[in-house]
Amino acid sequence: MRVLIVDDSSVMRKIVTRGLRQAGFKIDEILEAGDGQQAMEVLGQEQVDLILSDWNMPNMDGLTFVKEARKSIQTPIVMVTTEGGEGKVQEAINSGANGHIKKPFTPETLKGTLGKYFG
Amino acid sequence: MTGIRDKSLRSALITGLDASVQDILATMAWTSVSFEGREVVPDLLLSDGVAGLVRMQGDHEGMVAISTDKPVGMELVSRIIGLPADDLNTEDLLDGVGELANMICGGMKAKAGIGGVQLSSPVAIVGREYSALWKTHLKTEILSYALDKRLFRVHACF
Numbered sequence: 001m002r003v004l005i006v007d008d009s010s011v012m013r014k015i016v017t018r019g020l021r022q023a024g025f026k027i028d029e030i031l032e033a034g035d036g037q038q039a040m041e042v043l044g045q046e047q048v049d050l051i052l053s054d055w056n057m058p059n060m061d062g063l064t065f066v067k068e069a070r071k072s073i074q075t076p077i078v079m080v081t082t083e084g085g086e087g088k089v090q091e092a093i094n095s096g097a098n099g100h101i102k103k104p105f106t107p108e109t110l111k112g113t114l115g116k117y118f119g
Numbered sequence: 120m121t122g123i124r125d126k127s128l129r130s131a132l133i134t135g136l137d138a139s140v141q142d143i144l145a146t147m148a149w150t151s152v153s154f155e156g157r158e159v160v161p162d163l164l165l166s167d168g169v170a171g172l173v174r175m176q177g178d179h180e181g182m183v184a185i186s187t188d189k190p191v192g193m194e195l196v197s198r199i200i201g202l203p204a205d206d207l208n209t210e211d212l213l214d215g216v217g218e219l220a221n222m223i224c225g226g227m228k229a230k231a232g233i234g235g236v237q238l239s240s241p242v243a244i245v246g247r248e249y250s251a252l253w254k255t256h257l258k259t260e261i262l263s264y265a266l267d268k269r270l271f272r273v274h275a276c277f
Contacts, residue, residue, distance in 0.1 A: 011200055011214035015147065018201040056240060082225030082238075102229075103222050104146040 001118060002047065004031045006039040006065065007054040007080070016052055016080065022107040025118045036065025043073060050117045051077045052101070055088065063092055070096035076117050080105075122257040123179050123277045131231040133157075133275060136183070137262060139226030140273055144266075147222065148198040152264035152271060159260050163253040163276040168192060169212065170244040170251065171220025178235030181277025182253055183224045185216070189245070191269045192216055209245065217241035223273065 003020065005013045013032050020027060031046060033039035035057040042048075051069070055062040066077055078099040079092050089100045101113050123129050137154070144150050163182055165172075168189035175181045187195075189212075196215030197204040207215075220241040228236060244251060259276040 009214045009218050011196065011211055011218050014200045014202070014211075015218070082222055103225065104143050106146055 001025070001027050001049045002029045002031065003027055004033060004039060004042060004046075004048040004051045005053075006033045006036065006051065006057070006062070008034050008057040009054070010034075012054065012080075019105060019107055019110050020114075023110040023114070024107070025110075025114070036060030036062065036068065039065055040068055043069065043075075048075055050114070051075055052080050053077055053097075055079060055081045055092075063088075063095060066092055066095045066097045078114065078117075122181055128179070128231075128233070129277075132227060132233070132277065133260060133262070135230035135232075136223070136227040136273060136275055138230050139223050140262070140264060140271075143219065143222045143226055144195070144271075147219075148195050150195070150198060150266065152266045155263040155265050155270070157260060157262050159258050161258060163255065163257075163259040163274055165244070165251040165274070166249065167270075167272070168246065169216050171216040171218075172242045172244075172251075172253075173220050173224040174239035175224075175236050175277060176239065177237045179233065179277060181257060181275070182255075183220070183227065183276070184274040185220050185223060185272065186274065187266075187271040188269060191266055191271060192245070195219060195266075195271075212245050213243040216245065217243035 005016050007013045017030055033042050037060040053062045076098040079097050080101045082103050165186050167186040169192035170186040172184040193204045224238050257276050259274050262273045264271045
């Protein structure tokens with residue numbers, strides 16, 4: 001299983017990585033991107049099985065990234081955000097996102113939301 | 120700029136802020152803090168070793184900040200990342216403090232159940248000697264927490 005974490009905060013990428021490991025998911029490799037634009041570049045060169053993306057990022061935000069990614073790939077994309085605004089969540093899902101995780105999250109939260117993608 | 124004059128909304132935000140601090144530190148930093156008290160001061164003035172600020176804009180305006188000394192800041196960031204404090208670089212500390220402020224404010228907004236407010240990206244400050252002042256007529260309510268006998272403060276200016 002290869003996971004791409006998209007977040008402009010290096011700390012948040014580490015927090016998500018730690019959460020995934022603590023949740024006990026079997027992960028072969030974690031790839032990282034600092035914004036949607038970088039994520040598109042990664043996806044042009046690498047195949048991943050799951051994408052976790054922040055909302056607010058410079059250059060290309062999470063919502064635009066979802067729309068761009070859906071033009072070429074169908075890899076599951078789960079949004080990670082601080083605010084649980086239903087409008088934003090629904091807009092992302094309408095644009096092709098598969099789910100949503102709200103910070104703060106626990107390993108149990110991650111298991112519950114992401115378990116289905118890890119088989 | 121107008122702050123939040125509605126007493127019940129202010130109360131909901133402060134209650135939400137307090138709950139958010141406890142929730143975020145317990146869930147993400149695996150630590151608990153004890154509430155030490157609250158005070159109202161004329162200015163939003165920060166001078167601890169590390170600080171994170173988030174601006175509120177929209178139907179209600181203001182600023183929320185967190186501040187603490189550098190050792191506590193490093194300990195908290197170390198806990199939320201899962202790396203020893205000695206392994207943290209300056210970018211980690213800045214990012215971590217900003218992310219803490221971001222999560223605490225987001226939690227406050229969600230717990231208070233307010234709409235029509237946008238939160239800015241966080242601003243983080245790490246320094247040996249600084250004073251940061253937000254010039255506004257709004258008063259600031261400071262919530263103080265103890266973490267291993269050291270203070271972690273949350274400044275609510277709205």
